[in-house]
Amino acid sequence: MSPQRAVILLSGGLDSATVLALAVRRFDVYALTVNYGQRHHLELDSARAIAAHYSTRISPRGGLMEHREIAMDLFGGSALMSPHPLPHHPSTNTPAIPCTYVPARNTILLSLALGWAEVLGAKAIFIGANAVDYSGYPDCRPEFIEAYQQVVRLGTKAGVETNTAPVIHAPLIDLPKAAIILMGQSMHVDYSLTTSCYDPTKEGACGVCDACRIRLEGFSRAGIKDPVHYRSEKR
């Protein structure tokens, strides 16, 4: 009997790379990367590199079957078009999106994963949400994931007809970054392929943004050198 299918949200960051390593041990995995405009192109390159890395490791117990990308500039640009802008009441008081927060991000990402999961008949959806490092994000908390699971149960054919709705797995949700890194290391995750920095360039990660800071602290606490290059380091 071949393994069950799972859809994973693969961003190209450290967390989702670790979750992918977990998922391929037990499932036939379909990885979904959503380019929603806020993310740097280098992060997409990372997602592709991670997917390519796992595409060579198919086993009877599971593996990465396919990697898909959706391009989607949410409320920020090209994918959201306004062919008939209405001339009245211009919305001048629309608040700016905070630079690291995407409104309803995980709700949207999980919905897209759910759509693909229904098509595939997948029994699991994996997401690298983490409540410890991003406690300010409401959609990274266990209670959000539980509420979303109920939507999946009630809003899908599989859930309603046969009580076999996909199960949402957020295996990192309450782990500190160092524990995630140690877990990933035990599964030989190649963290050199991942991108966490909010402002990466070809010369490396900035080393000072929130994402770099959390990442570097995680590697430090884990007692492991971060294999990613930082711009402040000599090559």
Place this chain on the structure above:
Amino acid sequence: MSPQRAVILLSGGLDSATVLALAVRRFDVYALTVNYGQRHHLELDSARAIAAHYSTRISPRGGLMEHREIAMDLFGGSALMSPHPLPHHPSTNTPAIPCTYVPARNTILLSLALGWAEVLGAKAIFIGANAVDYSGYPDCRPEFIEAYQQVVRLGTKAGVETNTAPVIHAPLIDLPKAAIILMGQSMHVDYSLTTSCYDPTKEGACGVCDACRIRLEGFSRAGIKDPVHYRSEKR
């Protein structure tokens, strides 16, 4: 004090046109149309025509502020790209999507509406979901909407910080089509602008698909002539 903001999912069909007429009586409305590949281009034209119709009716009590479109071919074509298809295990046993069912459709649509609602600080999201005519769709039932409301409460800044998450309004959820039409007529909805047919052409609606059949039966029970042209009718 200006009215509160609401986001509405506007498909171009009869139901969402009726919901729009309800919403503009009380809210500053932002209409979102998602072209997810399955929909005929003429339905998008209808959404645009309905939006244009309401853009001239701004009042102190509310009105249509803006109409946006998102193009998004979910799991069917151009927006979903696969730049790195993995050669192993081709997914030959992927079941086909039923022709009128889009996996996780309302979950995805509500997520996109929620994203915009958060940006706008909107207090309401309107959806024309209807459990009576589409009882086979799990995501058109009141219990689905309730579960989704819980996700909105727990997954948004407004919900977590100030208990002011957008409220999901599905005012048609338990109404038969004839009641929807009579309600719309009382609000002077121009149903000639709407498209329900799964296979409309410039010569008119087919008159025989499920959507046409349900629509025609609704108008018949309401004792009103459907203003839309059907291909079988003489001009």
